Amino acid sequence: MATVTLKPIKVPDLRLEADNIKPDAFAGKKAAEIADLHVYCGNSQYPLGEFFEVAGEGGATAAETEVVIDGDVSRVKYIGMKMTAGSVLVKGNADMYVGAWMEGGTITVNGDTDAFAGMGMTGGEINVLGNAGNYLGAAYRGDWRGMQGGVIRVAGDAGSDIGTFMRGGEIIVNGNVDVHVGTHQEGGTIIVKGDAKSKVGGQMVEGEIYVFGDIEVMMPGFQHIGDVDVAVDGVSGRFACYKGDMGERHPRRKGETIYGKLYLKY
C-alpha cells in the first residue's frame, strides 16, 4: 500500500471543489503530478498543490493507494467522490459530498462531515468518528436511487433526511438523528442507536429501520404487528415490530405484500 499525504497549507476563501482527491486519481502518480491535478474555487481552476503540500506517491492501482489528509478540510467538498477502491483518511472535519456515489474502498473521517456524505453510494465503507450532516446516504435531487450498497457508520449524531430513497446497504448511527429517516426507503437497513425525532419511515416501501431509543412522534402509517427478539449490529434485545407506511404503495412477491419494517427497542 502506497501512501499519499496531503497537508493543508491554505484555507480556501470560497469553498474548494476537489473531486480529484481520491485513490483513483492519485494511483500511478508521483507527488509532483498529484500536486498538478486541478481543483476549483468557483469558476477558477487551481492546482491541488496550491492548497496542499503533497508527500509520497500513489500505488500502481487505486486499491493499492492510501490517501491521508493531515489536517482540517472543512472547506473542501467532494472528497472521495466516486472512488472505487483504496482508502482515504481525513484527520479533521470534511465538507459536503464525502464519498458521494462511492463504489468501493474505505473513507474514515476523524471529525465531522457536512451534508450529502455517501449520497447514492453503491459500495465501500464510510466511517465518521464525529457527527454527520443532513442527507447521509440519501439520493441526489430527483434521483429515486439513494444509497444502494456499502456501509456508513457514524459514531456521533446524524442530521435530517438520512437514507432518503435508500435502496440497499446499511447506515448505522450511534447517536441521535434529526427528522426524516428513510423517507421513500425501498431497501437496505438503517440502525439508529440513540433517539429519533419524528417522520421516521414516511412513504417507506420496504427495507428496515431499527431505533434503540425513542421516537418522539410516530408516523400514523405504521401498524404494530408483534414483538421479536433479534441481534442488531452486535446488540441483541426485544423489539416491537411495525409494518408500514400503510399509505404508500407496496410490491407483492410470492403472493405476499411486502412492507417496510420499523423496529423499536424495548
Next chain:
Amino acid sequence: MAKLVTDVVCPFCGTLCDDLEVGVSDDGTKILEVYNACAIGAEKFLHSQAKDRVTRPRMKQEDGSWKEISYDEAVEYTATTLAAARKPLMYGWSSTNCEAQAIGTEIGEMVGAVMDNTATVCHGTTLIAVQDVGVPSCTLGEILNRADRIVFWGCNPAHAHPRHMSRYSIFPRGFFTGKGAKGRKMVVVDPRVTDTAKTADIHLQVEQGRDYELLTALRVAFKGEWLPDTVAGIPKKTIYEVADIMKSGRFGIIFFGMGVTQSLSKNHNIDQAICVTRDLNEYTKWNIMPMRGHYNVTGSGEVWGWLHGFPFALDLSRGFARYNPGDTTSNDLLVRDEVDAVFVIGSDPGAHFPNSSVKKIWDLPSICIDPHLTPTTAVCKLHVPVAFVGVETGGCAYRMDNVPIECRKVVDPPEGMLTDLEFLERVTARVRELKGA
C-alpha cells in the same frame, strides 16, 4: 377626461389578474385611478407615481451617504464586479419579466454565477418535490369551470392572493360550476384561524409542523386502513370524513402555500401532498397547485428550466448547470461564505433572508436593481432604480398555473430611466467585452 387603459395585467402576486383598468391622464404620464385590482395590486400601480421616487443610480460612499451616478457608471460597476468575481450570486428575478430573466442568465453564463430566485425561500421545496414525484396539475380556468372540492393547505389567499377566491377558486360560477360557492366544498388546513379558514366548510386546525403526518394519514384513510385516535391534533373520525369528501368530488384541487413549503418537512410535505393527489386520481379527478407569490417567480423557473434544466438554485460556476438545494441555494452560499459578489434584481432579500445572510451581503461587493427603496437597496453598495415592469414597460410573466401572460405598459417611466431589460443588455455587452466571450 382621462384615458382608460383596459385589460391591464397586475404585476403583484402570482394570480396575475388580467382584467384591470387603469385611468391615465390625457398626456399619458400619470396614473389617476386603478379599477378591479385588490388593494395591494392597486397600490403597486400608485406607488410608481410617488413624488420621492429615486430615478438615478446611487453609489454608497465611504461615510455611508449616497452619491448619484450615471447609468453608464452603474453599468461599469456592475459589469466589472461580476466579471472579476469567482463565484457571484445573481439572486431575485421574480418581479421582472422573462425577457430580463433570459438576458440575465446570459450574464450568469459568462461570469460563472450561481443563479437563484425567490423560490429559494418560498416554493423551492415544491420544485424539489415535483422533481421527485411528478405533479398532476391544471390551469386556474379549469378550476373555475370544474372544481367542486377546494383545499387550501398552509396558505391564506384572503390576504396573500386577495382576488384568487373570487376570480377562480371559490365564488365564481363557471361552465360546470353554475352554483358558484354553494356547489363547492372548501377545506382549509392551517394551524391558525385565518380569514381564509373562517370561510371554509371544514377547518382542520393541524398542529404546527405536523402536516406531513396529516397528509400521510389521509393516504392511509383512502385505503381504509387503521389510524391512531388522533393525528396531528385531528381526530381520526374527522380524517376519515375529509378523506371521503375528497374522494366524492368530481374535480378537486389542493392549493398550498408557505405554511407547508417552509415549515418542518418542507419538500416532504409537498411530496406527500402530491402523492395524496395521485392517490385521489384512483377515484376521481384531482390536481395540486402552489400558490406562487411574486407575480413572475414562476416565469424565472420556466426560463431557467428551458435554458438549463433547473428551476432555481442554478450553479453555473463550472461552466455547466448544477443544482442541489442545500448547497447551491442562496442562504447556504451566503452563510457558508461561498460567494464573493452579490447581484439582486426584482426581490428583497434584505427583508426576507435571515440576518446572518443579509450581513454577508453588506460585507460583499453588491448591486441591487429595484424601482423601490427596500432593505436590500440599503445594504447593497450600488442601487440601480429601473422602470416598473407591468406599469412602465411590458414583458412576459407566468401565472401560478404556468400560463404565460403578456404584461402591458400603462405609462412612461420618468424621463431618462432605463428598464431592467435595457440595463441588463448594457451590462451584458460590457461583460462580453471584459470576458472576451
